Amino acid sequence: MNSIITAIVLAIIGQPAPVFVAKDVKGAEVSLADQKGKVVVLEWVNFGCPFVKKHYSGGNLPKLQETYTGKDVVWISICSNKKDNPRYLDDAGLAERAEKEGWKGTHLINDANGKLGRMYGAKVTPQLFIIDEKGVLVYDGAIDSKATTKVADIATADPLFKNALDAVLAGEEVTGAKNKPYGCGVKY
Amino acid sequence: MFLISWLGIQLAAGSDVRSGRAVAGWLSAASGYVAGGVVKTAVVIEADKGWHTYWSNPGESGIPTEMTFDLPDGWKVVETGAPPPMRFEASGLASFGYAGRTYFPVTLQAPQGAAGKVVLKASLTWLACDDGGCVPGDAELSLELADGAAEATEHRAEIERALERLPVADHGFGLEVVDRGSTLEIRLEWVGGGGPVVDPVDCEVFPVSAERIRSAEVPRFRKVADGWVAEVAKSDYLSGAVPDLRLLLVDRKRGKSVSVGWRADRAE
CATH class of the missing domain: 2.60.40 (Immunoglobulin-like)
Known part of the structure; x- marks a missing residue:
């Protein structure tokens, strides 16, 4: 099954990020191509996953979202839970859950058919991608270095994603642009 | 709970702990210890049907099961081991781990001069997943051993088998x-x-x-x-x-x- 996922992945570090057009949970159209000139973050999310819960209940992801959207970063969170997964939520349910979790991104997309997830080769939640102002994929990996579900570990982890995003915003090259993300498998 | 029947009523047993879609317990092959001698034990995790836990290298998702020990002065963990894992797909990702009942042998050594009843403690964390989701689990386990009465318990044979299966x-x-x-x-x-x-x-x-x-x-x-x-x-x-x-x-x-x-x- 995994070979099927990897066979159609179009997202490669250093290459133009695959573009997509999708509706967010509020019905607004999101076009990646229209974001050129801005740094874009794609965050794969499943609010039922304990690794995602760690970073929302600990306030890490909402804080990152608030901080970087404040720096004109476009933050797109994508949930690829398929419809027959017990954690599936419809658009309204997903929007409501995101609000409860303190989500502060720009757009939230319900990718129940897994199209965007497979396009980017998203394997786990949380998994983060960064696309630079030129539309090039410059980061694909973990939020941080500690593969645990404990909130207390956030403070002592190496913030891999944050470091990468800071580098992109500073016009610097990202070190460790592809690393293994930890989390729950995306529920395709 | 099934673990109660494994652990029985002997001294060499702690209480079973249910958490994260699994039950964990700590068994001993002997009801007691001899000063300076070794005691063969095993931490056991049984995942619920349809759920699995993870090996030290979990593969593309999941996290390893981890255990730490809090032992009385002079007691040592001589060796811990994990049985060979199985390969499975979790949400389409290649993963390595365990289903059903899994024995993690733990060999302990009592210090010279040890005396009296001792209580050994272990902390355990794991992640259990099925295709629908993942749940973290944790357990604080304890094992009581008597001084000198190193008689075999009903768990001895299963612990010996688990030791033989180690890589x-x-x-x-x-x-x-x-x-x-x-x-x-x-x-x-x-x-x-x-x-x-x-x-x-x-x-x-x-x-x-x-x-x-x-x-x-x-x-x-x-x-x-x-x-x-x-x-x-x-x-x-x-x-x-x-x-x-x-x-x-x-x-x-x-x-x-x-x-x-x-x-x-x-x-x-």
Whole structure:
């Protein structure tokens, strides 16, 4: 099954990020191509996953979202839970859950058919991608270095994603642009 | 709960703990200890039906089961072990771990001069997943042992079986790895005396080292004139040349498994 996922992945570090057009949970159209000139973050999310819960209940992801959207970063969170997964939520349910979790991104997309997830080769939640102002994929990996579900570990982890995003915003090259993300498998 | 019946009423047993879609307990092969002697025990985790826990290298998702010990002064953990894992897909990702009841043998040593009843403690964390989701689990376990009364418990046989199933390290095999860019050529040679306890051709091969070979790869050795050879794709997360590699060869037919390792800085 995994070979099927990897066979159609179009997202490669250093290459133009695959573009997509999708509706967010509020019905607004999101076009990646229209974001050129801005740094874009794609965050794969499943609010039922304990690794995602760690970073929302600990306030890490909402804080990152608030901080970087404040720096004109476009933050797109994508949930690829398929419809027959017990954690599936419809658009309204997903929007409501995101609000409860303190989500502060720009757009939230319900990718129940897994199209965007497979396009980017998203394997786990949380998994983060960064696309630079030129539309090039410059980061694909973990939020941080500690593969645990404990909130207390956030403070002592190496913030891999944050470091990468800071580098992109500073016009610097990202070190460790592809690393293994930890989390729950995306529920395709 | 089923663990209550395993743990029985003997001193050499703690309470079972239910958490994270599994039940955990700590069993001892002996009801007591002798000062300076060893005690064979096993931490046991039984995942609910349809759920699995993870090996030290969990594969593409999940996290390993971890345990730490809090022992009285002078007591030591001599050895811990994990049985050979199984390969499964979790949400389409290649993963390594366990289903059902899993024994993790723990051999302890009492200090010289130890006396009286002792209470040993262990903390355990794990992640259990099925195709629908994942749940973390944790347990604080304890084991009480009497002084001097080292009689076998009803768990002795199952703990001995679990010990026999543990992988042995570098059992006469030499491993060589040739980095071919996107793939690795892995060569095994028999350099021990007697004969190998596993036949690499029959073995399921697991990467002990994470992010060396693609977890989705299922390496298979084939026989060649001077040993065995397998070709595998390198992990997408490995940049540059492979620095080291450790594999677990699991021969289910013979009930044996062997861990073999290689390091680039020690290669000839």
